[in-house]
Amino acid sequence: MTRPALVLIALTVLGQAAALLHGELRGVVMLASLVLLDGFGAVYSVRAARRGTYRMSWLLAGAGRAFSLGATLAFTAHEVTGLRGWWWAGVASGLIMFGCLTAAALATSAQRLERGVRRSFVAEVVTVFSSGFLLVWYFVLDPVLSRGDRGADLIFEVGYPVGNLLLLAAVGAVLMRGPVSKLTGSSMLLLMGILLYAAADTIFSAIRINGAQTSGSAVSNGALLLASLVMTVAAVRQAAAPTSGDSGTGRVPAWSAYVPFAAVGAGNLLIVGVTIHEDVFLHWGALTIAQAVTTSALALRQWFWLQDSRRLNVTDRLTGLANGTGLRARLDQLKDERAALMLLDLDGFKQVNDTLGHDAGDRVLVEFARLVRQSVRRGDLPARVGGDEFVVLLHDIGTDAQATAVAERILAALRNNPLDLDGERVTIRCSIGVAVTRPGDTARELQHRADVAMYESKRSGSHGWLMYDPAMADRRNRDTAMADALATAAASGQLRLAYQPLVDLGSGRPVGVEALLRWEHPVLGAVPPAEFVPVAERTGVIAELGLWALEEACRQVQQWRSVLPLYASVNVSAKQLQDPAFPEQVRAVLDRTGLPAEALVLEITESAIVDAAVAVPACEALRAYGIRVAVDDFGTGYSSLHLLTDLPVDILKIDRSFVAKLDGTTRGAGVAEAVIRLAGVLGLTTVAEGIETAAQVAELQMLGCTTAQGYLFARPMGAGDFTLDLSARTPSPRATEGPPAPRP
Ligand code: C2E
Ligand code: MG
Numbered sequence: 001m002t003r004p005a006l007v008l009i010a011l012t013v014l015g016q017a018a019a020l021l022h023g024e025l026r027g028v029v030m031l032a033s034l035v036l037l038d039g040f041g042a043v044y045s046v047r048a049a050r051r052g053t054y055r056m057s058w059l060l061a062g063a064g065r066a067f068s069l070g071a072t073l074a075f076t077a078h079e080v081t082g083l084r085g086w087w088w089a090g091v092a093s094g095l096i097m098f099g100c101l102t103a104a105a106l107a108t109s110a111q112r113l114e115r116g117v118r119r120s121f122v123a124e125v126v127t128v129f130s131s132g133f134l135l136v137w138y139f140v141l142d143p144v145l146s147r148g149d150r151g152a153d154l155i156f157e158v159g160y161p162v163g164n165l166l167l168l169a170a171v172g173a174v175l176m177r178g179p180v181s182k183l184t185g186s187s188m189l190l191l192m193g194i195l196l197y198a199a200a201d202t203i204f205s206a207i208r209i210n211g212a213q214t215s216g217s218a219v220s221n222g223a224l225l226l227a228s229l230v231m232t233v234a235a236v237r238q239a240a241a242p243t244s245g246d247s248g249t250g251r252v253p254a255w256s257a258y259v260p261f262a263a264v265g266a267g268n269l270l271i272v273g274v275t276i277h278e279d280v281f282l283h284w285g286a287l288t289i290a291q292a293v294t295t296s297a298l299a300l301r302q303w304f305w306l307q308d309s310r311r312l313n314v315t316d317r318l319t320g321l322a323n324g325t326g327l328r329a330r331l332d333q334l335k336d337e338r339a340a341l342m343l344l345d346l347d348g349f350k351q352v353n354d355t356l357g358h359d360a361g362d363r364v365l366v367e368f369a370r371l372v373r374q375s376v377r378r379g380d381l382p383a384r385v386g387g388d389e390f391v392v393l394l395h396d397i398g399t400d401a402q403a404t405a406v407a408e409r410i411l412a413a414l415r416n417n418p419l420d421l422d423g424e425r426v427t428i429r430c431s432i433g434v435a436v437t438r439p440g441d442t443a444r445e446l447q448h449r450a451d452v453a454m455y456e457s458k459r460s461g462s463h464g465w466l467m468y469d470p471a472m473a474d475r476r477n478r479d480t481a482m483a484d485a486l487a488t489a490a491a492s493g494q495l496r497l498a499y500q501p502l503v504d505l506g507s508g509r510p511v512g513v514e515a516l517l518r519w520e521h522p523v524l525g526a527v528p529p530a531e532f533v534p535v536a537e538r539t540g541v542i543a544e545l546g547l548w549a550l551e552e553a554c555r556q557v558q559q560w561r562s563v564l565p566l567y568a569s570v571n572v573s574a575k576q577l578q579d580p581a582f583p584e585q586v587r588a589v590l591d592r593t594g595l596p597a598e599a600l601v602l603e604i605t606e607s608a609i610v611d612a613a614v615a616v617p618a619c620e621a622l623r624a625y626g627i628r629v630a631v632d633d634f635g636t637g638y639s640s641l642h643l644l645t646d647l648p649v650d651i652l653k654i655d656r657s658f659v660a661k662l663d664g665t666t667r668g669a670g671v672a673e674a675v676i677r678l679a680g681v682l683g684l685t686t687v688a689e690g691i692e693t694a695a696q697v698a699e700l701q702m703l704g705c706t707t708a709q710g711y712l713f714a715r716p717m718g719a720g721d722f723t724l725d726l727s728a729r730t731p732s733p734r735a736t737e738g739p740p741a742p743r744p
């Protein structure tokens with residue numbers, strides 16, 4: 001509350017106290033207070049208009065207050081001088097005031113309503129207006145009109161109540177627009193002042209018309225003064241607000257949706273009350289009661305519907321969690337409390353949807369939601385904010401560890417509750433980003449930090465959680481810079497290929513080479529493919545890079561083939577496969593480089609394959625040319641075994657995480673063995689990746705695997721180094737990249 005507002009409130013209260021102690025002062029105090037409040041109200045409203053928010057509304061309010069002041073002064077002049085001209089000036093000023101204030105109220109809500117809600121909005125405003133009319137008619141208009149004198153007073157006595165009805169309808173219209181109206185606190189206060197004014201002035205008129213001394217009514221005087229005070233304080237408050245372009249961030253209070261019900265109730269009370277009071281209950285009672293019950297029941301039904309639709313508005317239908325709207329509402333309520341925001345994004349959800357269908361996808365989402373809800377405390381808010389994106393708002397977080405413990409709990413629940421989808425056990429996995437509020441934080445900043453942490457967690461591919469750390473934002477910027485740099489990398493000669501031999505385990509001789517992209521950035525240095533390939537995929541540059549790598553590898557291997565019959569194994573990204581022109585492009589490369597189709601293997605990661613609608617036709621087209629297709633990193637994606645039986649591929653590359661588990665025990669060999677057996681049944685060749693020890697070779701041979709690659713034989717190396725090895729015709733564990741490989 002600003003100082004001028006406090007002064008005005010104090011003065012008004014002091015005035016009223018003085019009037020209470022000295023009854024004879026009452027008239028003077030009332031006049032002085034009204035003049036003071038209207039005067040300040042007019043000045044501050046004009047100042048408030050300079051703040052930019054709802055400018056027109058404040059200007060109109062200022063004009064309204066000026067005319068109100070004019071009316072008070074003119075009526076006073078009429079009382080003192082008895083001149084009829086002053087009376088006319090007062091009435092005219094008063095009527096213009098009603099027009100201005102009505103317009104001011106309406107101008108606080110500039111947004112248009114959607115067509116669908118406009119009808120019900122109009123119905124609600126009519127409900128409020130007609131109930132107001134019932135009251136005004138019974139207490140003011142009917143007594144005036146039935147008096148029979150149709151003099152000039154009628155303009156005043158009918159005009160003011162009608163003006164009040166207009167105010168009521170205007171304020172009602174703004175409040176009942178619901179969430180469309182975004183009001184500033186000051187605008188809301190102005191509306192309340194206007195509403196109070198309408199009520200007070202109606203009471204004032206009713207008392208006067210029904211014969212009592214107006215100046216004698218403490219209630220109506222007090223209410224009028226209070227209304228005037230509220231409107232003035234609103235203007236003072238707005239005038240002190242920081243100038244900003246924001247168009248009102250506050251929301252219409254929730255109770256405003258219940259105003260029409262209150263209106264129906266008031267109307268019914270009045271009708272029943274009047275039939276009793278006027279002693280016509282015996283005659284009209286049954287009719288009025290039945291009518292009141294009918295409308296009340298209808299209103300009640302409407303009330304339930306409103307509550308249902310409110311609940312639905314903030315609830316996600318599929319999972320029953322909160323939705324984005326519900327979450328935002330809770331985020332807006334966060335004050336200075338220490339809270340945490342957790343962003344969860346399912347890993348590989350698209351694949352589930354694509355391979356197993358949308359029903360399976362829905363089941364995954366519902367189960368995920370259940371496990372999340374189960375893992376958080378009662379007061380915390382889990383929400384689904386996008387297809388497979390979830391958020392949990394954690395209240396009252398003492399230490400960061402409390403927040404990450406929840407993340408751990410969720411991950412453990414996911415691990416312990418695999419889902420049975422069409423006979424397949426699927427473990428749901430997700431990446432989580434966590435951010436904790438800081439003093440002075442906005443909801444947006446908090447969300448942004450959680451988002452950065454999630455992005456980083458996703459990128460790490462660890463299916464775990466990460467807590468926000470400022471370095472992450474830098475890394476994200478680095479990604480953007482990287483995407484820009486990548487676009488020109490090929491043209492400026494920063495890319496090269498490293499080759500890693502694929503070795504026949506029987507003879508120990510290389511039978512092929514896998515081409516692996518290397519990027520030497522002039523500033524960033526050597527960027528690993530795990531870092532730049534995903535960026536290139538996101539930006540689409542991968543199509544160009546991939547094609548360059550393919551052509552370069554085919555050319556190089558064709559050259560080596562004059563010495564040794566090697567095949568080229570080249571990685572292909574899911575993005576490349578999606579391009580219908582891809583198989584044709586590959587064939588053109590073969591034509592240009594002279595490499596025979598049977599000497600080319602294209603490696604596609606398992607997660608790309610599971611998008612069967614794209615993968616199957618592409619693989620078929622490639623195989624029609626005689627090119628072989630390998631599933632890379634097999635066992636790490638979501639592909640189902642049943643999909644694999646239909647997939648047109650030739651080779652399974654067992655992911656190195658399974659090779660690393662080979663430790664001489666049956667349990668350690670479990671997955672590798674199963675994959676090799678399965679490949680045998682389906683007539684596919686298996687290639688093991690990441691061989692680092694001789695023990696692994698021995699075990700793989702025992703399991704029936706024929707081909708392998710790994711640091712044990714050779715690290716990826718430049719084409720120049722490779723030629724040397726080939727001339728020696730024996731794969732050597734020489735290290736051209738990174739630390740020396742472990743020796744057997
Ligand atoms: P990948 O296709 O599974 O390639 C095998 C990765 O395992 C290579 O990492 C290789 O250096 C590494 N590796 C080989 N033997 C061993 C071993 O004994 N132990 C360990 N720990 N690692 C071993 P690199 O070169 O960093 O490539 C990473 C990934 O980047 C590749 O995985 C592939 O998915 C992608 N990539 C590389 N080049 C290309 C390309 O030209 N196009 C596309 N789309 N992706 C590429
Ligand atoms: Mg590969």
Ligand code: MG
Pocket residue numbers: 632633653655689
């Ligand atoms: Mg691999």
